[in-house]
Amino acid sequence: MDRGTERETPPGRGAGDDVVLEHTATGRVPLAVILVDRDGLVSHWSRGARRLFGATKDEAIGQPALDLLPVSGALPDDEEPSPYGGFTAYDGLGPDLESSLDGRLSYPAAGRARLTVPEHDRVDVLWWAYPLVGPGQERLLVLAADAGGLRQDLPEADRAFERIAPGFALHTDFPGADELARRLPEILPSMSVGESARIVAQVLELGYPVLEFSQNERVPVTPDWGVARRAERKARRERAVLAAAEGLPLPQEVADEGEDLEYVAVRERLEFLNEVSGRIGTSLDLAQTIVEVSKAVVPKFTDVAGTYLREQVVAGEGFPDGVPDTTTMWHRVALEHTDEPGRWDDVVPVGEAMPFPAHTPFFQCMTTGEPVLVPRISEQMGHMIASQFEKRDIRPLITGRSMLVVPLKARNVVLGFMILLRHPERVEFNDMDRVTGAELAARAGLVLDNARMYTYQESVAETLQDSMLPHIPPRMAGCDIATRYLPGTLLGRVGGDWFDSVKLPGARTALVVGDVMGHGLNSAAMMGQLRTAVQTMAAMDLPPAQLLRNLDDLAQRLGDSYLATCLYVVYDPIASELHIANAGHIPPVIVRAGDGRSELLDLPTGAPIGVGGVPFEAVRVRVAPGDRLVMCTDGLVEVRGEDIGVGLATLSESAAHPAASMDDACDTIIRTLNTRGGRKDDVALLMARLNGIEPDDVAEWRLSLDPVEAGRARAAVREQLHAWGLAQLADNAALLAGELVTNAVRHSHGRRIALRLIRGDTLLCEVDDDDPTLPSLLGAGPGDEFGRGLHLVGVLAREWGASRTTTGKTVWFELTLPRR
Numbered sequence: 058m059d060r061g062t063e064r065e066t067p068p069g070r071g072a073g074d075d076v077v078l079e080h081t082a083t084g085r086v087p088l089a090v091i092l093v094d095r096d097g098l099v100s101h102w103s104r105g106a107r108r109l110f111g112a113t114k115d116e117a118i119g120q121p122a123l124d125l126l127p128v129s130g131a132l133p134d135d136e137e138p139s140p141y142g143g144f145t146a147y148d149g150l151g152p153d154l155e156s157s158l159d160g161r162l163s164y165p166a167a168g169r170a171r172l173t174v175p176e177h178d179r180v181d182v183l184w185w186a187y188p189l190v191g192p193g194q195e196r197l198l199v200l201a202a203d204a205g206g207l208r209q210d211l212p213e214a215d216r217a218f219e220r221i222a223p224g225f226a227l228h229t230d231f232p233g234a235d236e237l238a239r240r241l242p243e244i245l246p247s248m249s250v251g252e253s254a255r256i257v258a259q260v261l262e263l264g265y266p267v268l269e270f271s272q273n274e275r276v277p278v279t280p281d282w283g284v285a286r287r288a289e290r291k292a293r294r295e296r297a298v299l300a301a302a303e304g305l306p307l308p309q310e311v312a313d314e315g316e317d318l319e320y321v322a323v324r325e326r327l328e329f330l331n332e333v334s335g336r337i338g339t340s341l342d343l344a345q346t347i348v349e350v351s352k353a354v355v356p357k358f359t360d361v362a363g364t365y366l367r368e369q370v371v372a373g374e375g376f377p378d379g380v381p382d383t384t385t386m387w388h389r390v391a392l393e394h395t396d397e398p399g400r401w402d403d404v405v406p407v408g409e410a411m412p413f414p415a416h417t418p419f420f421q422c423m424t425t426g427e428p429v430l431v432p433r434i435s436e437q438m439g440h441m442i443a444s445q446f447e448k449r450d451i452r453p454l455i456t457g458r459s460m461l462v463v464p465l466k467a468r469n470v471v472l473g474f475m476i477l478l479r480h481p482e483r484v485e486f487n488d489m490d491r492v493t494g495a496e497l498a499a500r501a502g503l504v505l506d507n508a509r510m511y512t513y514q515e516s517v518a519e520t521l522q523d524s525m526l527p528h529i530p531p532r533m534a535g536c537d538i539a540t541r542y543l544p545g546t547l548l549g550r551v552g553g554d555w556f557d558s559v560k561l562p563g564a565r566t567a568l569v570v571g572d573v574m575g576h577g578l579n580s581a582a583m584m585g586q587l588r589t590a591v592q593t594m595a596a597m598d599l600p601p602a603q604l605l606r607n608l609d610d611l612a613q614r615l616g617d618s619y620l621a622t623c624l625y626v627v628y629d630p631i632a633s634e635l636h637i638a639n640a641g642h643i644p645p646v647i648v649r650a651g652d653g654r655s656e657l658l659d660l661p662t663g664a665p666i667g668v669g670g671v672p673f674e675a676v677r678v679r680v681a682p683g684d685r686l687v688m689c690t691d692g693l694v695e696v697r698g699e700d701i702g703v704g705l706a707t708l709s710e711s712a713a714h715p716a717a718s719m720d721d722a723c724d725t726i727i728r729t730l731n732t733r734g735g736r737k738d739d740v741a742l743l744m745a746r747l748n749g750i751e752p753d754d755v756a757e758w759r760l761s762l763d764p765v766e767a768g769r770a771r772a773a774v775r776e777q778l779h780a781w782g783l784a785q786l787a788d789n790a791a792l793l794a795g796e797l798v799t800n801a802v803r804h805s806h807g808r809r810i811a812l813r814l815i816r817g818d819t820l821l822c823e824v825d826d827d828d829p830t831l832p833s834l835l836g837a838g839p840g841d842e843f844g845r846g847l848h849l850v851g852v853l854a855r856e857w858g859a860s861r862t863t864t865g866k867t868v869w870f871e872l873t874l875p876r877r
Contacts, residue, residue: 631755823868
C-alpha cells in the first residue's frame with residue numbers, strides 16, 4: 058500500500074498498471090478491480106485485488122465471485138474460511154455486496170466489510186459495485202479499497218466526511234458540505250451549483266456513489282478521479298472515444314486494467330450504435346426502413362419493439378407544425394419481439410391506428426420529444442395502458458416488464474416513437490439505456506425522415522405529373538386510345554412530355570403529343586401552359602398548321618427559354634382521314650390493318666415551338682378502319698451514342714407486332730425499346746386504333762331558316778332512330794334536336810343550317826350554323842317565353858357542348874345507347 062506521494066512500481070511494469078484512489082492527505086491507495094460475468098464468475102482480477110484479497114489472478118479467474126469477495130453473513134463456527142479469506146459483514150452502508158453479485162440490484166451500490174486474509178490482520182474494506190449494460194458478457198464491475206489507508210493521517214475534520222462516496226477526492230481544506238457542494242462544479246464543470254448541492258446531500262446521507270453528469274451522457278464515477286489529474290484523464294478519454302468511434306485499438310495509456318473498463322463500455326456502446334446505423338437506411342423506401350429499425354434492436358437491446366408513426370408520415374404527406382396532441386393518430390407500423398410466434402399479432406396488430414391520452418408515457422414522449430423510462434410496469438400502469446385497447450387485454454403482455462419509450466424525431470419534429478419492452482427476468486432499463494435508446498432513436502429518426510421526405514416528394518411529383526397529364530377516355534368517336542408515360546429518372550418524376558386528345562365537331566378527335574425541352578418542374582410548368590393552350594385552340598377547331606403557328610407565337614411571348622416539339626393530328630372517322638402538322642417532332646408510325654405492315658409517315662419536319670419565323674405545313678393521310686397510329690416522344694427511341702434511326706426502326710417493328718389489346722400493344726413497344734439501356738429522358742406514348750364510322754351510321758339534313766324547320770327536324774330524327782333500332786331514344790332525341798334547331802334558326806345569319814346524327818358508341822346529334830356566338834344557359838322565370846331549351850338539353854343529355862368552327866359554331870349533345 059502506497060504512502061504519501063510515492064507509489065510502488067514493480068519491475069517491468071508502468072505506473073499506469075495500478076488503479077488508485079487519490080486524496081490530498083495520504084497520496085494514493087491501490088484499488089482492487091474485479092469483473093463478474095453473467096454466470097457470477099470472475100472474468101477479471103487486478104493486481105490490486107490480489108494484494109487486498111490474497112488470491113492470485115490464476116486462482117481467481119473463473120471462480121464464483123461469492124467465494125472471493127466480502128459478502129454478508131458471518132461464517133458458522135464449524136465452517137472453515139475459504140483458502141482466500143473469511144469475510145464478515147461490517148457496518149454496512151446500503152445493500153450488501155451479495156445483492157449486487159447475484160444480480161438483485163441494477164443500480165450502483167456501496168458498502169463496507171471486514172475480512173480476514175491469511176497471514177494478515179483483519180482488513181476494513183470499502184467496496185463499490187457498478188452493474189454493466191451492453192453487448193459483452195460482463196455483468197458487474199466491483200471496486201474495493203483498504204479503508205485503513207483512507208483514515209491514516211487524516212485530520213479529524215476530514216474524518217467527518219469519510220462516508221462520502223469515493224468518486225470525489227478528499228481534501229483537508231473542505232470545511233463542510235456547503236463548501237464541498239460549492240467546489241463540486243470545479244471537479245465536474247458541466248454541473249450546476251444547485252445540482253451539485255443535491256448530489257452532495259445524497260452522498261452524505263446514504264454513502265452511495267453517484268453518477269457523473271456530463272453534457273452528453275451519464276457514466277459511473279470511478280474512484281481514480283482526483284482533481285489534480287482531471288485534465289489528463291479527460292484528454293485520454295477523448296482519445297479513447299475517438300479511437301472507438303473509428304474502430305481503432307485503444308491507446309496504450311488507456312488500455313490498462315481498471316480505468317480501461319469505462320472506455321471498453323463506451324466502445325461497446327458505440328459499436329452497437331454503429332452496427333444499428335449500418336443496418337438501417339439501406340434504401341429510401343419508407344416501409345423497408347421501418348422494418349430495419351425494428352429488427353435492429355431486437356433482441357440485442359430489447360425483447361419487444363413496437364414502432365408508431367404519425368398518420369401523415371405513413372401516407373407520405375405533410376403535417377401541421379406544433380407538438381402532437383390527444384387527437385393525433387398514430388399507426389402501428391412494425392412489431393418485433395422474441396416471444397412465441399403470434400402472441401402479439403391478434404392483440405396489437407400492425408396497421409392499427411389510434412390516439413393516446415395525455416396521462417400515458419407515450420403522450421409524454423411524443424409531446425416532450427424526450428425518452429421516458431419506466432423501470433417496471435406496475436399493475437396500475439398496465440391497467441391504464443390496457444384501457445386504450447377496446448375488447449383486448451394486453452396486461453399479460455406488458456405488466457412486470459421494463460419499458461423505455463424513445464421518440465423518433467428529426468429536425469425537432471416528432472415523427473413517431475418506439476416502445477421498447479424487456480422481459481421481467483431481464484435486467485431493467487436504466488439511465489445508460491435511456492441515453493443509448495435516445496441516440497438510437499435519433500439516428501433512426503433521421504433515416505425515417507429521409508425516407509419520409511423522399512416519399513413525400515415522390516408523392517408530390519406524381520400528383521403534379523398526374524394533374525398535368527390528362528385522363529384520356531379509352532374510347533372516342535370512331536377510335537380507341539391507349540397511353541403510357543414513363544419518367545426519365547426515379548428521382549425526378551415530373552417532366553415536359555405530354556399527350557392529349559380533344560373532342561372536335563363532326564365526331565372528329567384531335568390527338569396530340571408534345572415534348573418540352575429539359576426536365577424537372579420548370580419543364581412541367583411550361584408543358585402545362587402549352588397543353589392548356591393546345592386544348593383551347595383545338596376547341597376552336599383551328600386547322601393543324603394554324604394551331605401550331607399560334608402556339609409558336611404564344612411560346613415566344615412567354616419567354617426565350619420556351620422550346621418544345623409538338624405533333625398535332627386531327628382524325629376524321631367519317632372521311633377516314635388524318636390531318637397532321639409537325640413542329641420538330643419525330644414522325645408517327647402507321648400500322649396498316651390490311652397487311653400488318655408499319656411505316657413512318659413522311660411529314661414536313663417543321664421547327665420546334667418557340668423558334669419563331671418558321672412556317673408550318675399540314676398534310677392529309679388516308680387511313681382504313683383498323684389502322685393503328687403510334688405517336689411518341691424521342692425519349693422512347695433515342696439512346697445516347699446511337700443513331701435515332703435505329704430507335705425509329707425498332708419502334709416501327711415493335712408497333713407491328715400482333716397484340717391482343719391496345720394495352721398489350723403499348724406494353725410490347727415499351728418493353729422492346731426500354732430494355733436497350735441508356736434511356737434518361739421522359740417517355741410519352743399514345744396509340745390510337747382508327748375504327749372509323751360507316752356511312753350508314755351517319756344521317757344529315759340541310760334545313761332552312763324557317764321556324765317550322767324545328768318540327769321537320771323532330772320528325773326526321775324520330776324516323777332515323779326507328780330505322781336504326783333506337784326507338785327508345787326517339788322522343789328525347791327529337792325533343793332536344795328541335796330545341797337546338799330552334800336556337801339556330803333564331804340566331805343564324807345565313808340561309809342554311811345543318812343537322813347531323815351519328816351512331817357510334819353514343820348517339821351524337823350536331824347542329825351547325827354560321828353564328829360564332831356560343832350559346833349560354835339563361836335564367837328563365839315563370840312568365841318568360843324563352844330560355845328553357847338548353848336547360849332541357851343539360852338535364853336529358855348525357856353530355857352537351859358547343860365549339861366554334863371556321864364558318865360559325867357547332868352545338869351538340871350525346872345520348873347513351875341502350876344496352877343490347
